Amino acid sequence: MIMEDARSLAAGTSVVVEGAQVTPGMAGVAENAVWLMPSREEQLARLEHRHPDGVHKDYVWGWELVRSQLEGTPANVVVVDGQTVEQTIMAVEQKFGATLGSCPAARTTHERRSLIRISNRQLAEQVTERLHMGRNQDHGGKAVGVFDCECAQASCTEVVELAVEQLPAALAQEPPSIVAPEHSNPT
Structure with a gap:
């Protein structure tokens, strides 16, 4: 799905892809690509911080795959x-x-918020697709997605976990409707 999205973009479009969903074997290794890679120890520490109830083995496998291809x-x-x-x-x-x-x-809050909403819609589609495929049941049997905070402040790195059932209502509202608790009043 991600590669289809990337291939559908006009030539010369700048794209940043994060995570192990696009591997060097898929995208190629060229001057127009940079790979952000933590060490294995750092990757495990980050996963344990994000998922204290257990690190999902697919994340580690993805890291190993990308690292081996690089x-x-x-x-x-x-x-x-x-x-x-x-x-x-x-x-x-x-x-x-x-x-x-x-x-x-x-460059503006409005422009950043618009891009974040586009990204969150894509993430919602991916979460829903994984649910239909019988995956993404890591949170006590509930399908949960991780989304970017729509406060759109340039320094914000917060993410928001939402259950699949919450997505339609959140995405039906004008942004910012998906915000970290500490950013509940982003304007």
């Missing part, structure tokens, strides 16, 4: 252990240099 390639890899979001952004900006200056960007 070995021995000229891939642009940024090791993200201990880095802040700002440090990671700076490292990516350094890798892409002048290319970023010609790319469209969401």
Whole structure:
């Protein structure tokens, strides 16, 4: 699904893909790609922090797959252990240099919120699709998705967990309807 989305974009469109859903074997290793990779220890620590009731083995398998496909390639890899979001952004900006200056960007809260809503709609489709395939039942038998906070503040890195049953109502409202509790009044 992600590769279909990426392939449907116009040539020259800038795309950031995070996670193990798109592997180097699928996307290729080229100058226009940078891979954000934690060490295995960092990956496990992050997963244990996000999922204290148990780390889902598919996440670790995905990390191992991406890492193995990057070995021995000229891939642009940024090791993200201990880095802040700002440090990671700076490292990516350094890798892409002048290319970023010609790319469209969401500079206002409204523009960021619109992009986050598009992303959250796509995530909702993925969660629903996994549910129909009999997956995504890791939270006590409930299908839950993880979504980006729609407060759209440039420094926000919060995520919001929603049950599949909550998605239609949340997405029917104008953004920001999916917000972290500490951002409940984002305007």
